[in-house]
Amino acid sequence: MKAVSRMLVLAVALAAAQVGAQEYYGDFRPDAPELAARGPLQVGVRTLVAEHKDQLDILHATAGQPNPRYSRKLTLEVWYPARLAAGQKEHTVYTDVLGAGANDPKRPNTPFQFNGRAARDAAPAAGQGGRYPLVIVSHGYPGSRLQMSYLTENLASKGYVVVAIDHLESTRADKAGFPSTLLNRRLDDLFVLDTVAAWAKPGSGNFLAGVVDADNTALIGYSMGGYGALNAVGAGISASAVAYVPGGSLAINQQGNQQYEAQRDARIKAVVAFAPWGAANQVWDAAGLAGVRTPTLFISGDQDDVAGYKDGVLKLFEGTVHANRYLLTYVGGRHNSAPNPPSPAAWSNFDDFMAYSEPVWDSRRINNINQHFVTAFLGIQLKQQPFQSYLDLPPLQADGTAKPDPGLWKGFAKRTALGLEWRHLPAQ
Structure with missing residues (x-):
């Protein structure tokens, strides 16, 4: 019976792969909210590498050698508004890996491919109103720069340059000790911001020269990426959390540390934090969370058993009292x-499948809803677009209509906003 079950699973996965041969993650479902629709611009994509030299190699630090140094080579995927050549199409094939690190026999690193709606190495398109805002994307632990392509492509089609990071020692291919992720997420984010700002300068020789406005930046982070994004905009970790990394090295990210406070970056205008990790593990205290002043959109499931919800994401939302947040x-x-969504390649391994899927929600539906709200939020914060009405939402009744106002959540068709809750707290 077990053999038959495995054969059925593989058959279903194979059928899904054939049916979805030209599927692009993030495409607009019939029930998608309004702002999930792809924007008017064509999208290009390139892979670049940035090397952050002379960094603390925390995973090899010892009592006898507390300060070993190394270069952190970060692979970046860059999506951008593009000008396609004759015959060029918005189509690429991304290659990622499954697994949870290089040495896990239960989940070996397995390459898989999926389609992307972007033209590889296309020429960038000049912005009509100047340069495009920058969005930096940070994955989970472990994860990859490609795991949110439904959102990165969508944002590029709406006039953003989107740069997603493969954080060294934190991807599915090279997962290593957790102290590296705790220490380096904020540092990687700020380094990439500085790097793209240098590339954006006229005469840099990079294809982004004159294309991207790094002074107008948002951070998008998922799980540990959310931890790093909040840490980058003023959520200094607590004194007790410094002990999570041996040798006191994590104090560089600590609330009250003068070096940390001096590295607040005014170029970062917004944060989107998906299921940010840390609050349930006492990474922050009230004073640390109060350091955030950057408008923030939190997104989470109320049954999150990794980051936590009531003791996790909801606690972060309520505790960032000096930020306007949703x-x-x-x-x-x-x-x-x-x-x-999980690739059909993940269907034969329960843990790989569950690393992407939701037990209750359809991932494609979540993707569309995320596109809608992130478009509204970043449009307001980075482009001053008139999207505030998409965020000023009344509570819903069970039939998907608002009470006492009979109207709907703006952008949602009637009866399609079920299963969602929306909160807003202004900055104190």
Whole structure:
């Protein structure tokens, strides 16, 4: 019977792969909210590498050698508004890997491919109103720069340059000790921001020269990426959390540390934090969370058993008292509120499948809803677009209509906003 079950699973996966041969993650479902629709611009994509030299190699630090140094080579995927050549199409094939690190026999690193709606190495298109805002995307632990392509492609089609990071020692291919992720997420984010700002300068020789406005930046982070994004905009970790990394090295990210406070970056205008990790593990205290002043959109499932909800994401939402913030909650959702749907390649391994899927929610539906709200939020914060009415939402009745106002959540067709909760708290 077990053999028959495995054969059925593989047959279903094979059928799904054939049916979805030209599927693109993030495409607009019939029930998708309005702002999920792809934008008017064509999208290009390139892979670049940035090397952050002379960094602390925390995983090899010892009492006898507390300060070993190394270069952190970060692979970046860059999506951008493009000008396609004759015959060029918005189509590419991304190659990623399954698994949870290089040495896990239960989940070996297995390459898989999926389609992307972007033209590889296309020429960038000049912005009509100047340069495009920058969005930096940070994955979970482990994860990859490609795991939110439904969102990165969508944002590029709406006039953003989107740069997603493969964080060294934190991807599915090279997962290593957790202290590296705790220490380096904020540092990687800020380094990439500085790097793209240098590439954006006229005469840099990079294809982004004159294309991207790094002074107008948002951070999008998922799980540990959300931890890093909040840490980058003023959520200094607590004194007790410094002990999570041996040798006191994590104090560089600590609230009250003068070096940390001096590295607040005014170029970062907004944060989108998907299921950000840390609050349930006492990474922050009230003073640390109060350091955030950047407008923030939190997105989470209320059954998140990784980052936590009431003691996790909801606590972060309520505790960032000096930021204007929103919270979108998927009722019944767990931790996977951010990634692409699971590839058919993941269907033969339960753990790989569950690293992408949601038990209750359809991932494609989540993707569309994320596109809608992230478009509205970043449009307001980075482009001053008139999208505030998409965020000023009344509570819903069971039939999907608002009470006492009989209107709908703006952008949603009637009866399609079920299973969602929306909160807003202004900055104090």
